Amino acid sequence: MPQKTGNFPACLAIAVLIFVCGCLLSSARLVLEAPRRHIPDDIARRSDLRFAGLKAALPTEGVVGYIGSSADSIGYYYLAQYALAPLVLDHSLNHPLIVGNFPSSAPQLPASLEVLRDFGNGVLLLAAKDEP
Amino acid sequence: MVPGLAALQCFGLGFAIVSAGWTRAASPAERMLKLFLSAGYGLGAFSILFLVLRALGLASLLSVDVFAFVLLVVAWLLTRRLVPAATVLPAADHNFPGWLRGSLTAGFAAALCAALYSAVRRTMAYPNGEGWDAFAIWNLHARFLFRGGAGWRQGFSAFIPWSHPDYPLLLPAAIAHFWSYAGQESYAVPATIGLVFTISTVGVLFSALLILRGRKVAMLGGLALMATPSFIEQGTSQYADVPLSFFILATVVMLCLCDASVVVSPPAGWIALAGLAAGFAAWTKNEGLLFLCSLLLARFWMLAGGKRIAQGGETLARARSFRLLVVSALPILLIILWFKRFIAPPGDLFVYSAATFHQFSDLARYAAIGKWFGKQFFRFGHWLWVPGSLLVVGIFLALRNWGAQNRGDQGNARPEIGFRACAAALTITLCGYFVIYVITPYDVYWHLRFSLNRLFLQLWPGAIFLCCLRIGVRGQKVRPTEMFQNEA
Numbered sequence: 001m002p003q004k005t006g007n008f009p010a011c012l013a014i015a016v017l018i019f020v021c022g023c024l025l026s027s028a029r030l031v032l033e034a035p036r037r038h039i040p041d042d043i044a045r046r047s048d049l050r051f052a053g054l055k056a057a058l059p060t061e062g063v064v065g066y067i068g069s070s071a072d073s074i075g076y077y078y079l080a081q082y083a084l085a086p087l088v089l090d091h092s093l094n095h096p097l098i099v100g101n102f103p104s105s106a107p108q109l110p111a112s113l114e115v116l117r118d119f120g121n122g123v124l125l126l127a128a129k130d131e132p
Numbered sequence: 133m134v135p136g137l138a139a140l141q142c143f144g145l146g147f148a149i150v151s152a153g154w155t156r157a158a159s160p161a162e163r164m165l166k167l168f169l170s171a172g173y174g175l176g177a178f179s180i181l182f183l184v185l186r187a188l189g190l191a192s193l194l195s196v197d198v199f200a201f202v203l204l205v206v207a208w209l210l211t212r213r214l215v216p217a218a219t220v221l222p223a224a225d226h227n228f229p230g231w232l233r234g235s236l237t238a239g240f241a242a243a244l245c246a247a248l249y250s251a252v253r254r255t256m257a258y259p260n261g262e263g264w265d266a267f268a269i270w271n272l273h274a275r276f277l278f279r280g281g282a283g284w285r286q287g288f289s290a291f292i293p294w295s296h297p298d299y300p301l302l303l304p305a306a307i308a309h310f311w312s313y314a315g316q317e318s319y320a321v322p323a324t325i326g327l328v329f330t331i332s333t334v335g336v337l338f339s340a341l342l343i344l345r346g347r348k349v350a351m352l353g354g355l356a357l358m359a360t361p362s363f364i365e366q367g368t369s370q371y372a373d374v375p376l377s378f379f380i381l382a383t384v385v386m387l388c389l390c391d392a393s394v395v396v397s398p399p400a401g402w403i404a405l406a407g408l409a410a411g412f413a414a415w416t417k418n419e420g421l422l423f424l425c426s427l428l429l430a431r432f433w434m435l436a437g438g439k440r441i442a443q444g445g446e447t448l449a450r451a452r453s454f455r456l457l458v459v460s461a462l463p464i465l466l467i468i469l470w471f472k473r474f475i476a477p478p479g480d481l482f483v484y485s486a487a488t489f490h491q492f493s494d495l496a497r498y499a500a501i502g503k504w505f506g507k508q509f510f511r512f513g514h515w516l517w518v519p520g521s522l523l524v525v526g527i528f529l530a531l532r533n534w535g536a537q538n539r540g541d542q543g544n545a546r547p548e549i550g551f552r553a554c555a556a557a558l559t560i561t562l563c564g565y566f567v568i569y570v571i572t573p574y575d576v577y578w579h580l581r582f583s584l585n586r587l588f589l590q591l592w593p594g595a596i597f598l599c600c601l602r603i604g605v606r607g608q609k610v611r612p613t614e615m616f617q618n619e620a
Contacts, residue, residue, distance in 0.1 A: 008229050015530035016232055019352065020239035022518035023359035027246035029516040030361050034250040035257035044260040044267045045319070061283045063291060074294075078268040081292060085272060086280035090291040 044082060051083035053119040054099065063088045065095035067113070067126065069105045076101055093128070100124030135321075138313040141197055142306075145181075146174025148204035149408070153401035155208070156217040161342040165385070168335030169405075171328050172378045176412035179305035180467065182312070186277060186284050186305075187470075193312050211401060218399030220392040225346035226604065233348070240351040247334070247358040254368040255327055259319040261370030269295050270372060271322055273304035278311045290477040298476040300468060302416040303372050322370045330367030333378040333593050334358055340385040341600050344392055353600040356524050357593055362514040366589055372417050373586045379413035380423055381593040382406075384558075387550035388601060390453070398453040398550075407460030415464050418479065419565070419590055424461060426560035430553040431457060450549065481572060488571045497576060501569045504580045512588035528599040555598055558591050 058064065066089040068076055080101050081089045089099060093113070100107055100115075102122035109115070109126065117125045147170040154166060177200065185196050228236065260267050272295055276287025288297035303325070310321045334357055341350035357363060367374040386406035390398040410427055413420030435450050482488075491497060510519040565587045572579045 008227065008232070009534070012530055012534055013229065013232050015527060016228070016352075017235060019523050019527045020236060020355065022523045023243060023355045023520065024239055025517055026359040026361055026513070026515040026520060027243045029514075030246045030250040030359075030364055033361070034253040036253070037257055042259055042319070044271075061280070061286060063286075063289075075264060075268075078264060078272075078294070081295070082267045082272050082275065085275040086283065086287055088286055088289060088291050 044079060047079040048083045050103075050121050050123060051080060054123050054125060055084055055087075057117065057119075057125055058084065058087055058097065058099075061086050063090050063095060065089075065093050065098035065126075066091050066101065067093060067098055067109070068101040069108065072102070072104055076103055096127060098126040098128070100126045134314055135310065135318070138310050141201070142174040142178045142310075143170055144174070145177045145197070145201055145204065146170035146172065148201060148208060149173045149177060150405065152204055152208040152211050153405040153408075154218070155212040155215065155401065156219070158219045159222055159343070161222070161339050162219070165336060165339035165343060168332045168339060169382055171332040172336075172375070172382060173405075173408070173412070175306045175325060175328070175375075176302060176379070176408075176415065178309045179302045179415065180464065182277065182305040182309040183301060183467065183471075189282060193309070215400055216395065218389075218393050218395060218402055220343055220389060221394055223342075223344055223346045226348045228348055236348060236351050236355075240355050243355050243358040247364050250361075250364050251327060251330055251368050254365065255323045258369070259323055261322065261326070261368075262365070263369055263371070266322070266370035269299060270303050270370060271307065273297075273299070273301060274307035274311070274322070275317070277301070277304055277308035278317065285475055288476050293477070293480060296480070298418070298472065298479040299372075300415045300417060300420070301471065302412060303375060323368070326368050326370045326374070329375045329378050330364065333363075333367075333374060333381060336378065336381055336385060337593050337597055340389070340597065344388065345600060345603060349600050349603050352527060352603075353596050356520055356527075356596050360513040360515065360520050360589075360592065362512060362585060362589055363592065365514065366586060371586070373590050376413055376416045376420050377590045377593045379409045379416060379420065380558075380590060381597060382409035383413065383423075383427065384554040384594045384597055387554050388597070389550075391548045391550040397449045400453075400456055403453045403456045404460040407457040408464070410457075411461035411464030414461070414468055417590075419561070419587065421468065422564045423557065423561045424465070426564065427553065427557040428454075428458065428461075429560060430556035431549075433556065434549050434553050481568060487573060491571055497570060500576065501566060501580065504569075504584060505566065508584050508588055512585040513592070514585075524596055524599050528602060531603045534604055551598065551601060554594070558594055558598070561591060 064087060066077060066080065068080075077089070077091060080099060084099070093110070097116075098113065100109065100113075100123070102108075102124070104122070107115075107122065107124060112129055113126045114129045115124055116127050119125070147166070150166050150170050150173055154162075181196050181200055182193070184190075185193055190196060254262065261271070273287065277284050280287055290297070303322075306325060307322050310325075311317050314321075334354055337357055338350050338354040341353045363374065363377075383406045386402045386409060390402050390406075393399050393402070410420075410424045414424040431454050435454050509521050513520045565584075569576055569580060569584075
């Protein structure tokens with residue numbers, strides 16, 4: 001027969017206490033793992049700034065091609081698309097205008113492409129060379 | 133100034149919707165529930181209105197909003213006059229000893245402070261959301277809607293399949309609505325919407341349990357949710373999983389309130405609000421569509437099964453409430469069908485039909501997925517040492533047989549169609565998630581690793597609510613004359 005705390009069985013009181021303590025452990029994790037940096041991690045905002053010049057040189061809508069370094073994360077493509085929306089970036093070279101995105105390495109372009117304009121920071125506006 | 137007014141307008145729309153379905157809130161807890169529900173319903177309405185504006189090529193957003201608001205106020209006046217007000221008997225509280233009550237209150241307060249602190253710090257540290265999906269899917273779609281003008285459809289083309297252009301637009305369209313009022317994009321909008329959904333989900337859970345099971349159980353439920361680290365992390369990461377969990381919980385809450393209604397027939401307004409919330413869930417993520425179908429299936433099953441045992445009048449009432457549930461979700465369902473049929477390319481999960489049949493017959497695949505489901509049950513919340521899922525099941529098992537004699541509610545005198553339908557709907561949805569992993573065209577381990585914890589999280593607030601709702605209902609019942617005597 002379990003001891004009672006007033007009308008409340010002691011085993012139930014223990015169950016409630018275990019529940020509260022178990023939950024508070026995870027609440028402590030929330031506090032301990034909360035970010036403490038004062039400078040926000042705004043990678044998307046920096047990407048917007050990086051593509052601002054190119055955005056002004058491109059049409060406001062439609063579809064353009066895209067090329068990036070195979071060594072770079074696919075995330076750079078996402079960031080480029082995010083910055084240049086509502087323009088759609090198709091990850092192919094089958095378009096008259098092509099966005100080149102080489103944030104961490106020197107551009108290695110296929111011979112069929114020519115650079116129309118270099119906006120710096122690895123951002124290029126490219127076009128297919130005219131066939132002779 | 134403008135963002136503040138837009139937020140007020142959004143909340144006003146939500147409050148008008150909730151008030152049209154719930155004309156009179158009798159107690160402070162009911163008013164609290166209405167306020168938290170209003171935030172989510174308002175964002176859902178903001179989203180639908182923006183899409184209507186874009187789809188019809190209308191110019192004035194303000195006119196559309198004002199028109200919708202006036203329409204809702206008229207609906208509220210009409211329902212107030214024509215539909216009997218629904219209410220529930222306030223649940224008397226469990227009799228905890230003073231020291232235990234104090235410990236629970238202190239624990240709840242500490243968890244609330246920790247959750248708020250963490251949520252605000254995360255929002256400040258990650259203004260674009262945490263993880264790729266925030267800007268690669270949801271905020272990107274918002275940009276297409278906002279920047280695209282008349283050509284917004286182009287953003288949902290098959291050229292960018294990785295952005296999941298078939299995903300529903302509740303979150304992106306609500307964000308674009310606010311940006312349109314401000315006249316510019318602001319990182320604060322998606323971040324604030326994420327915070328609002330996170331806080332409102334906790335608020336709906338707490339206030340609904342406060343109405344139906346009293347303060348102690350409400351604190352237990354609220355504590356379980358706030359102390360789920362991944363709930364706070366996902367809520368501030370600007371993903372759509374916590375907004376979806378909000379609408380699933382709102383559906384479950386409204387249907388379970390119907391069980392506790394003091395009138396015999398299910399209150400039409402609450403059923404309509406449940407249907408609308410299920411519709412908004414479907415408009416938030418594809419998993420919400422699965423939940424809506426599961427709910428309708430479960431309700432239909434109850435209706436068909438109930439015909440054999442229920443009285444004629446009760447069967448009629450059940451059929452009426454099922455029809456009302458369908459009708460209230462239908463407008464949003466039609467918008468989703470239009471979006472899927474005419475705007476978005478086919479989803480990526482149902483593309484490879486030849487491989488799908490092979491996967492269906494692969495038993496090792498079922499075993500592997502089952503194993504992951506079992507593991508994630510203990511891990512999905514990112515808890516420290518003690519899994520919250522285990523704690524909730526434990527407290528439910530410990531307290532389920534205790535307490536009804538101290539409350540006097542008449543929970544088990546009613547058939548509890550809402551409760552059983554919601555429990556069945558969540559179970560069917562979970563089974564649906566399992567099937568999705570069976571047929572996925574992606575590497576199943578990769579898919580499980582990056583999504584299963586979020587799928588569990590979508591159902592977590594609803595599951596906590598249903599568990600807490602069963603606390604004490606199997607205890608000894610009392611006669612009405614004994615009600616509240618133990619509280620004195």
